[in-house]
Amino acid sequence: MTQDPTQDPLVTFDGVAKRFGSYTAVQKMDLQIHQGEFLAIMGSSGCGKTTTLRMLAGLEAPSEGVIRLSGKPINDLPSWSRDTPMVWQSLALFPFLSVIENVEFALKMRGMGRAERRARAEQWLDRMGIAEFADRNISQLSGGQRQRVALARSLVVEPQILLLDEPLSALDAALKVRMQSVLKTLQRETGITFVYVTHSQSEAFSMADRVVIMSRGKIEQIGTPQEIYRAPRTSFVADFLGSSNIFPGQLTRDGQGQPIIATPSGDFALPAGNTLGIAGQSASLTVLDTRMQIHLQPPGDARNSVAARMIGEEFVGATATIYFETEDGREIRVQKAHEDLADLSLAIGKPFHLSWSPADGHLVSE
């Protein structure tokens, strides 16, 4: 979904904080959510993702700050009168109602007539590919089918915004992938704004237009999956994503006056235009594991390189992740296609040289 930057945001968090007693779960958050976007909020356990979502749903009151929906403050609006239904991993379907009765339920509560609500519920069951189960009990459905009922039940009221809290976490791996594509298609077709909490990077990155990465109640970075993957803003984000090798060090200049980063693993040339500027400053150089080369001999001068011993390997499908350790004890991962490894005679304990082009490095603050 492409957003129109001139359009007012659908949701605004303006200095929103949430405290439980003396514990601050969410710190002064500023966040804008655009109409029609798929926004994923991710971060490690306890970082405040669910609390953020619950404040938007009206299930938790902010301790500070203002949440606006379409420009209007909603801090004091009770959850039932907000247009922000929530789908959980635990689903919360009514076991004593049939599939179609579950989907119709919210329409019935809104006073819609029987024929109309039945027709609408049937449409949604059809759209979710579960029309044939309309009269079944919830207990007669598989996990994936239940998840579709839960989605149909939330979407039948055609909300402006749908809040999803780890909705796929109880499903097996294959079903998870299928449901991700169902969700993404559904979001595109309906244009409903999705706010999706997960700690799965693959879920967030495969579905979302923008991803929010949180740590300890604070937003570390907001951006498109590509922006965050290619240019993590802090070493926390780079480390959290796990796809970059991180070399902490100090910015300085070499004998020719060129900016470099001095690290315990060696001095490395910096990417042009991404030097953070201040000599003496602490920073980290990150390099994606897909951007590193493995050599038997030290490579030419133009590349950054470090000597390391191989310590392990892992094969997933057509790619291999090879693990190395530098002399100063830093672990480095390199990801390659199997065919690129054929001439290296990989063996645990064997010494290699790892290299990358300075242009493939990325500097982050601490």
Ligand SMILES: Nc1ncnc2c1ncn2[C@@H]1O[C@H](COP(=O)(O)OP(=O)(O)OP(=O)(O)O)[C@@H](O)[C@H]1O
């Ligand atoms: N009602 C509450 N009372 C006290 N502390 C709470 C309450 N709800 C959440 N917290 C605390 O606030 C912090 C953030 O919780 P939250 O559920 O938002 O985290 P999360 O990022 O969604 O984590 P997870 O991925 O484990 O669900 C946690 O340390 C949690 O223990």
